[in-house]
Amino acid sequence: MTVTETEVVLEAEGLTKHFPVRRGLRDLLTRDHKAVHAVDDVRLTLRRGRVTALVGESGSGKSTVARLLAQLYGRTSGEIRLHGEPITVHGGRKFRAYARRVQMIFQDPFASLNPTHTVRYHLTRSLRIHGRAGDLEENLRDLLNQVQLTPPERYLDKFPHELSGGQRQRVSIARALGADPEALLADEPVSMLDVSIRLGVLNLLRDLKERLNLAILYITHDIASARYFADETLVMYAGRMVEGGDSETVTQHPAHPYTRLLIESAPDPDRLGELSKPEDQAGGEPPSLIAPPSGCRFNPRCVHAMPKCSTDLPPRFELPTAGHWAACWLYEEGAAK
Numbered sequence: 195m196t197v198t199e200t201e202v203v204l205e206a207e208g209l210t211k212h213f214p215v216r217r218g219l220r221d222l223l224t225r226d227h228k229a230v231h232a233v234d235d236v237r238l239t240l241r242r243g244r245v246t247a248l249v250g251e252s253g254s255g256k257s258t259v260a261r262l263l264a265q266l267y268g269r270t271s272g273e274i275r276l277h278g279e280p281i282t283v284h285g286g287r288k289f290r291a292y293a294r295r296v297q298m299i300f301q302d303p304f305a306s307l308n309p310t311h312t313v314r315y316h317l318t319r320s321l322r323i324h325g326r327a328g329d330l331e332e333n334l335r336d337l338l339n340q341v342q343l344t345p346p347e348r349y350l351d352k353f354p355h356e357l358s359g360g361q362r363q364r365v366s367i368a369r370a371l372g373a374d375p376e377a378l379l380a381d382e383p384v385s386m387l388d389v390s391i392r393l394g395v396l397n398l399l400r401d402l403k404e405r406l407n408l409a410i411l412y413i414t415h416d417i418a419s420a421r422y423f424a425d426e427t428l429v430m431y432a433g434r435m436v437e438g439g440d441s442e443t444v445t446q447h448p449a450h451p452y453t454r455l456l457i458e459s460a461p462d463p464d465r466l467g468e469l470s471k472p473e474d475q476a477g478g479e480p481p482s483l484i485a486p487p488s489g490c491r492f493n494p495r496c497v498h499a500m501p502k503c504s505t506d507l508p509p510r511f512e513l514p515t516a517g518h519w520a521a522c523w524l525y526e527e528g529a530a531k
């Protein structure tokens with residue numbers, strides 16, 4: 195791997211987002227400031243030419259992380275660095291300059307494309323906003339070629355409803371590429387597509403990562419696809435990161451009980467009929483994020499929970515494989531595994 199491939203593009207440290215809960219009259223009287231603890235103390239690094247998967251079940255805070263990184267949401271605390279420089283933008287020209295380098299792809303390509311406008315309109319707008327409208331026709335053709343919608347002439351004047359789900363998502367990707375970004379934040383980019391076309395879109399993203407040396411954040415609830423598609427995998431539970439490392443290690447040798455549960459719960463034809471879920475003690479309910487459990491947030495569900503787990507927040511413990519870590523007291527030196 196060359197140095198440029200591992201160049202850090204975007205980093206987050208201590209990234210935290212608490213959404214205030216709308217207060218009722220009683221809360222006003224008691225001055226009770228409730229908040230949804232959607233994301234707490236998240237640290238991650240996106241590098242050129244690498245895909246980083248962020249995996250977790252619904253409500254674990256994955257989309258909020260992506261929106262914080264895209265600076266679509268203001269953060270409660272923490273730092274975001276672009277090429278090592280701390281950066282905060284609140285819309286306007288500074289946001290546009292940021293979005294030129296960090297683009298987001300959303301889950302639902304139908305909702306993110308305007309049904310009254312053609313592919314040409316969407317892509318032209320992106321190129322214009324990002325100052326790349328010189329040689330417009332050539333750039334439009336180039337964008338469609340990049341996402342393998344060929345010949346481009348067949349697609350340019352189509353409306354979103356005339357395209358398949360996979361083609362629409364390719365147009366969304368082309369629109370993001372119109373900015374010529376360094377990082378792509380892909381929030382469940384294939385989860386709304388038919389199973390049969392998901393692989394094609396993931397292969398396209400992988401091809402773009404390699405050809406354009408992009409840093410990609412791939413958000414998914416499907417840990418099996420992370421193994422296939424991502425270089426590195428981070429696992430999130432109830433707003434906190436619980437495990438990370440290279441994808442092969444995290445998916446083949448998961449350390450955190452929650453990661454093991456995710457893998458056990460993934461559909462696997464070889465395991466049909468095995469109904470017990472030994473890693474899940476509490477029957478599969480994630481906790482309230484308004485009053486999250488103290489200590490490790492997974493402790494009420496964890497079959498390995500020790501007294502300490504409900505009182506002390508586990509730090510990241512390094513594991514034998516380089517770069518592999520788990521925030522779990524089982525890995526404290528001397529703890530029985």
Ligand SMILES: Nc1ncnc2c1ncn2[C@@H]1O[C@H](COP(=O)(O)OP(=O)(O)OP(=O)(O)O)[C@@H](O)[C@H]1O
Pocket residue numbers: 213230231232250251252253254255256257258259415483
């Ligand atoms: N704008 C908001 N206001 C209040 N709470 C929010 C807001 N956006 C998200 N949340 C809450 O924050 C938590 C994390 O949500 P988020 O959408 O980031 O999770 P997710 O892992 O992406 O889930 P999904 O896969 O279902 O999109 C959830 O409890 C959600 O209800």
